[in-house]
Amino acid sequence: MYLGDVYTIAVNLAGLPALSQPVGLTTEGLPIGLQLIGKHWQESQLLTTAHLFQQHTDHHLQHSTIAKGDGIMSTATTDNSAVREHAVRKELLVDGYEVVIGIEIHCQLNTESKIFSSAPTDFGHEPNSQASIVDLGLPGVLPVLNAGVVDRALKFGIGVNAELGLFNTFDRKNYFYPDLPKGYQITQMANPIVGEGYIDVVVNEGEKNEYPKRMGITRAHLEEDAGKSVHDAVDGMTGVDLNRAGTPLIEIVSEPDMRSAHEALAYIKAIHQLVTWLGISDAVMAEGSFRCDCNVSVRKPGAELGTRTELKNLNSFRFIERAINREIERQIDILEDGGKVVQATMLYDPERDETRTMRTKEDANDYRYFPDPDLLPVRIEQHTVDAIKAAMPxxxxxxxxxxxxxxxxxxxxxxxxxxxxxxxxxxxxxxxxxxxxxxxxxxxxxxxxxxxxxxxxxxxxxxxxxxxxxxxxxx
Known part of the structure; x- marks a missing residue:
């Protein structure tokens, strides 16, 4: 058995639990596995041991060398993502389809003032009572970066074992929407403050079928939040509340490592626990300070990635799991009927327990990203990182x-x-x-x-x- 980040218990001929772990490559580039055999009823201990082995062999797999016939050594390109492609838990297949899920989490950072202005960030005040001229995007105003936002982002990066962007920049994401008065959002596209990392989770925690899994994090970047449309606010019309505009966010983008709604929920709960544990966010989902967008696609095992749809603004653990399962069912029904899944942004209706199309999904080039000329690049000294590490809980x-x-x-x-x-x-x-x-x-x-x-x-x-x-x- 060849395992990457997915653990399955095999049973050898003697009836003992056994598990295989990749440890290297042959001269032909084929994987070499180490089989671990435990005693009866010690599956959990076996999984823990395998997890430790994986932590030490991932780096070896990523940088191992292959001996060529002429004796020249060259670096292999095999990485852990390739291992993931072949490691599919059969029990996670839905009607013969493999589910692929990636998640974007928008987490509000708990600073007293906004990311680029001195306006307060308190929740629950009268509409538009906490929006400054910077948040409103009035002519002539200039943003000033809140240093507390940078410190909190670095804490998160350290907490997820990530590469830190000691040189990071801000960009403008251009689009039109009533709750975005400037016509663009300040974010980090080219040089984010947090690079690749990971978080270890336990799926189905506390149940008999629980198992550990390492979830990759692609990046996490700083950005400002938009305002909020308030429907039926005045005489049946939609109003705009800009209190939330400019609130500091860290957007956490995962690798597409999740293969079920259970795995997605385990990842989201682990991130939620981490940001509250670090004290960088209160992460109150009911107040919108912890929101999730789930990118969902399905495919036959071994096939190319399917067309993804994005479930937008999920703010309840219960609804997240239900929404993902309904979207999986919808996509499979389309494919089984001979149709094609269209890339789109979806909304989940909890009353009808169904997903429906909100709009066709834009690609990154539709937003016309370019560097924000009003904000200088951020250079972070190593002693700043060291001080934050020393103070980490x-x-x-x-x-x-x-x-x-x-x-x-x-x-x-x-x-x-x-x-x-x-x-x-x-x-x-x-x-x-x-x-x-x-x-x-x-x-x-x-x-x-x-x-x-x-x-x-x-x-x-x-x-x-x-x-x-x-x-x-x-x-």
Whole structure:
């Protein structure tokens, strides 16, 4: 079995769980695999081991050399994306079709002022009460970059193991829409602040069929948000609220690595947890500070990529999964009837549980990108990056592993207690009071009595009535 980022459990003739992992190439350019064999009922441990092997062999696969007949060595072009093309989990096929999903996440950064103006970013104020002359695009105004936006973007890049754009620039994306008063959006097309990276997720987490997967991130760039059209605002007419115009966003663009709605949801939840854990966004989906666009296509396994459609502005975990599944069904029905999928922007109607066409999809050249002449390139010094790295919090995966190893918690308990940074901090404060020997008891109290009572009152851990000093005695 030849695996890239997809894990499947094979069973050898002795009935033991086994798994194959690529480790290199032969002189003919064929893959060489290492088979790992575990004991009965140790599939999860086997997957964890394979995941560690993959982390160390990915780089080797990307840069391995092939010996030619004349003894000359040349660099192979095999990369992990090619491995992905051949690694299809059969259980993820839908009516014989492979689903390919890429995701764009628009995450609002939690600065007090906007990305290019001093206007506030608070949510819920009277329409057009928080739009400055810069946000309105009045003649003669000039944008000034908010330094806090840059710091938050760098934090995200470090959190997803990405290349950082120490030299990045801003461009104008030109299009007409009522909520875009300038007629263009300031974004980063040519030189983004965050380059290629990845995030490790667990699909179907907590279920019997859970499995780990590494999701690639193509880039993440800074841009300003547009305003908002408010339908039926005045006497049945549509109004425009520009309070949101100029709000700082980081747009996170994934590789098309997802093969099901479950995988897409796992990726989105992992990004959501990361940005809140890092403290760079509140990511409240109901307020529009964390919005997802899902690019969906289907194809027969091994075929060229199909025509994609984009599901726009999904702002609910529940609706994301349903919308993707409905769009998959729609595209397969079209292909099975002999038709062709048209590239388009789609909207999901939760009441009818269906997707429908909003507009035909534009390509990048339709936006006529060009460098913004009002903004200088951003040069970031290495000492700035080093300072941000030094101040980074322990990330969720590392903290979960520490809870298991140092405190003896089960995988399930560690997962719940690292559901948010606030819960993890609170739990560790309790452990500091009662001692590590009683960490399991402290975890049970936090997960059971405390979180149960808070959930009943629709509150989070930050609203706990118990002070940390008293919590230790109570636990």
């Amino acid at each position: 322990e990330l969720p995966v590392a903290r979960r592993a520490r809870f298991e190893e140092a405190l003896g918690l089960s995988e399930y308990d560690a997962r719940i207690l690292t559901g948010s940074r606030q819960i993890a901090d609170y739990f560790e404060a309790v452990v500091a009071e009662v001692g590590q020997a009683d960490a399991k008891m402290a975890g049970n109290w936090v997960m059971g009595d405390l979180l149960g009572a808070l959930n009943k009152d629709d509150k989070d851990i930050t609203h706990s009535p118990y002070q940390r000093q008293a919590v230790g005695w109570y636990a």
